[in-house]
Amino acid sequence: MTVGHRLRRRLLTWMGLLVGLSMCFAGWQAVAQDAPPDNGLARYRAGARTYVEACGSCHIALPPEVLPAETWRQLLSDSNHYGITIETLQGPFRQIAWTYLRDFSRNLLETETVPYRIERSRYFKALHPDVTFENPVTVGNCVSCHPQADVGNFIALSEAWR
Helix, strand or coil, X not given: CCHHHHHHHHHHHHHHHHHHHHHHHHHHHHHXXXXXXXXXXXXXXXXXXXXXXXXXXXXXXXXXXHCEHHHHHHHHHCCEEXXXXXXXXXXXXXXXXXXXXXXXXXXXXXXXXXXXXXXXXXXXXXXXCCCCCCCCCCCCCHHHCCCCHHHCCCCCCCHHHC
16 A cells, blocks of 8 residues: 555545534534434434433533443443442433433444543544643543533634634
Protein backbone atom coordinates (compact mmCIF):
# COMPACT_ATOMS: atom_id res chain seq x y z
CA MET A 1 0.00 0.00 0.00
CA THR A 2 1.54 3.34 -0.99
CA VAL A 3 1.87 6.32 1.32
CA GLY A 4 -0.60 8.30 -0.81
CA HIS A 5 -3.15 5.49 -0.66
CA ARG A 6 -2.82 5.23 3.14
CA LEU A 7 -3.15 8.99 3.53
CA ARG A 8 -6.24 9.09 1.30
CA ARG A 9 -7.76 6.16 3.19
CA ARG A 10 -7.09 7.78 6.55
CA LEU A 11 -8.58 11.09 5.36
CA LEU A 12 -11.72 9.35 4.10
CA THR A 13 -12.04 7.47 7.38
CA TRP A 14 -11.82 10.71 9.39
CA MET A 15 -14.28 12.47 7.09
CA GLY A 16 -16.75 9.60 7.45
CA LEU A 17 -16.32 9.60 11.21
CA LEU A 18 -16.93 13.34 11.43
CA VAL A 19 -20.02 13.23 9.20
CA GLY A 20 -21.41 10.31 11.19
CA LEU A 21 -20.63 12.03 14.46
CA SER A 22 -22.34 15.22 13.33
CA MET A 23 -25.46 13.26 12.44
CA CYS A 24 -25.41 11.38 15.74
CA PHE A 25 -24.92 14.52 17.83
CA ALA A 26 -27.66 16.33 15.92
CA GLY A 27 -30.00 13.39 16.50
CA TRP A 28 -29.04 13.12 20.17
CA GLN A 29 -29.56 16.84 20.70
CA ALA A 30 -32.93 16.79 18.95
CA VAL A 31 -34.11 13.82 21.01
CA ALA A 32 -32.74 15.14 24.30
CA GLN A 33 -34.27 18.58 23.79
CA ASP A 34 -37.74 17.21 23.05
CA ALA A 35 -37.72 18.35 19.43
CA PRO A 36 -40.44 17.22 17.04
CA PRO A 37 -40.02 13.63 15.83
CA ASP A 38 -37.41 13.44 13.12
CA ASN A 39 -35.39 10.75 11.33
CA GLY A 40 -37.19 7.92 13.15
CA LEU A 41 -35.72 8.94 16.51
CA ALA A 42 -39.04 9.65 18.21
CA ARG A 43 -39.13 6.22 19.86
CA TYR A 44 -35.93 7.09 21.73
CA ARG A 45 -37.23 10.37 23.17
CA ALA A 46 -38.26 8.92 26.54
CA GLY A 47 -34.96 7.10 26.94
CA ALA A 48 -32.93 10.19 26.05
CA ARG A 49 -35.01 12.34 28.39
CA THR A 50 -34.66 9.81 31.23
CA TYR A 51 -30.90 9.54 30.70
CA VAL A 52 -30.35 13.30 30.46
CA GLU A 53 -32.50 14.03 33.53
CA ALA A 54 -30.91 11.29 35.66
CA CYS A 55 -27.28 11.81 34.69
CA GLY A 56 -27.38 15.46 33.62
CA SER A 57 -28.64 16.55 37.04
CA CYS A 58 -25.14 16.00 38.47
CA HIS A 59 -22.86 16.35 35.44
CA ILE A 60 -22.93 16.78 31.68
CA ALA A 61 -24.78 13.92 30.04
CA LEU A 62 -22.29 12.60 27.50
CA PRO A 63 -23.53 11.55 24.08
CA PRO A 64 -23.97 7.76 24.10
CA GLU A 65 -21.54 7.46 21.17
CA VAL A 66 -18.57 8.37 23.37
CA LEU A 67 -18.60 5.05 25.23
CA PRO A 68 -19.39 1.46 24.27
CA ALA A 69 -22.65 -0.22 25.30
CA GLU A 70 -20.85 -2.39 27.89
CA THR A 71 -19.72 0.73 29.76
CA TRP A 72 -23.26 2.13 29.78
CA ARG A 73 -24.72 -1.21 30.90
CA GLN A 74 -22.43 -1.37 33.90
CA LEU A 75 -22.89 2.31 34.77
CA LEU A 76 -26.68 1.94 34.76
CA SER A 77 -26.62 -1.03 37.13
CA ASP A 78 -23.89 0.00 39.61
CA SER A 79 -24.81 2.21 42.57
CA ASN A 80 -21.08 2.88 43.17
CA HIS A 81 -20.64 5.65 40.61
CA TYR A 82 -16.99 6.69 40.53
CA GLY A 83 -16.71 6.55 44.32
CA ILE A 84 -20.11 8.10 45.04
CA THR A 85 -23.15 6.07 46.01
CA ILE A 86 -26.08 6.94 43.76
CA GLU A 87 -29.62 5.69 43.38
CA THR A 88 -29.72 3.79 40.10
CA LEU A 89 -32.62 3.95 37.70
CA GLN A 90 -35.15 1.20 38.35
CA GLY A 91 -37.68 -0.80 36.36
CA PRO A 92 -38.98 0.73 33.14
CA PHE A 93 -36.86 3.87 33.59
CA ARG A 94 -33.67 1.82 33.49
CA GLN A 95 -34.93 -0.17 30.50
CA ILE A 96 -35.84 2.85 28.36
CA ALA A 97 -32.57 4.63 29.23
CA TRP A 98 -30.65 1.41 28.48
CA THR A 99 -32.36 0.97 25.10
CA TYR A 100 -31.42 4.52 24.13
CA LEU A 101 -27.81 4.24 25.35
CA ARG A 102 -27.30 0.76 23.87
CA ASP A 103 -28.66 1.68 20.44
CA PHE A 104 -26.65 4.89 20.15
CA SER A 105 -23.40 3.74 21.73
CA ARG A 106 -20.44 2.37 19.82
CA ASN A 107 -19.14 -1.16 19.55
CA LEU A 108 -16.43 -2.51 21.78
CA LEU A 109 -13.62 -4.18 19.90
CA GLU A 110 -12.74 -7.74 20.92
CA THR A 111 -9.22 -6.61 21.85
CA GLU A 112 -10.43 -3.56 23.77
CA THR A 113 -10.99 -3.35 27.53
CA VAL A 114 -14.15 -1.67 28.75
CA PRO A 115 -13.33 2.03 29.28
CA TYR A 116 -14.83 3.61 32.40
CA ARG A 117 -13.20 6.99 31.90
CA ILE A 118 -13.86 9.05 28.79
CA GLU A 119 -10.19 9.76 28.19
CA ARG A 120 -9.67 5.98 27.83
CA SER A 121 -12.38 5.68 25.21
CA ARG A 122 -11.10 4.90 21.72
CA TYR A 123 -13.90 7.03 20.30
CA PHE A 124 -13.04 10.02 22.51
CA LYS A 125 -9.38 9.75 21.47
CA ALA A 126 -10.38 9.64 17.79
CA LEU A 127 -12.40 12.83 18.21
CA HIS A 128 -9.52 14.63 19.93
CA PRO A 129 -6.51 13.43 17.87
CA ASP A 130 -4.17 16.38 18.34
CA VAL A 131 -5.52 17.82 21.59
CA THR A 132 -3.25 18.08 24.60
CA PHE A 133 -5.25 18.39 27.79
CA GLU A 134 -3.82 20.59 30.52
CA ASN A 135 -6.06 18.97 33.16
CA PRO A 136 -7.44 15.46 33.55
CA VAL A 137 -10.46 14.93 31.30
CA THR A 138 -13.75 14.75 33.20
CA VAL A 139 -17.37 15.25 32.26
CA GLY A 140 -17.23 18.43 34.33
CA ASN A 141 -14.59 20.17 32.24
CA CYS A 142 -16.03 19.52 28.76
CA VAL A 143 -17.49 23.04 28.82
CA SER A 144 -14.01 24.58 28.79
CA CYS A 145 -13.74 23.63 25.10
CA HIS A 146 -17.42 22.95 24.31
CA PRO A 147 -19.32 25.88 25.90
CA GLN A 148 -22.74 24.44 24.97
CA ALA A 149 -22.03 20.91 26.21
CA ASP A 150 -24.51 21.36 29.05
CA VAL A 151 -27.32 21.45 26.45
CA GLY A 152 -25.95 18.54 24.43
CA ASN A 153 -24.04 20.57 21.82
CA PHE A 154 -20.51 19.22 21.59
CA ILE A 155 -19.98 20.56 18.08
CA ALA A 156 -19.73 24.23 19.13
CA LEU A 157 -16.22 25.09 20.26
CA SER A 158 -14.86 27.85 22.44
CA GLU A 159 -13.10 30.76 20.73
CA ALA A 160 -9.68 29.29 21.57
CA TRP A 161 -10.42 26.17 19.49
CA ARG A 162 -11.97 27.77 16.41
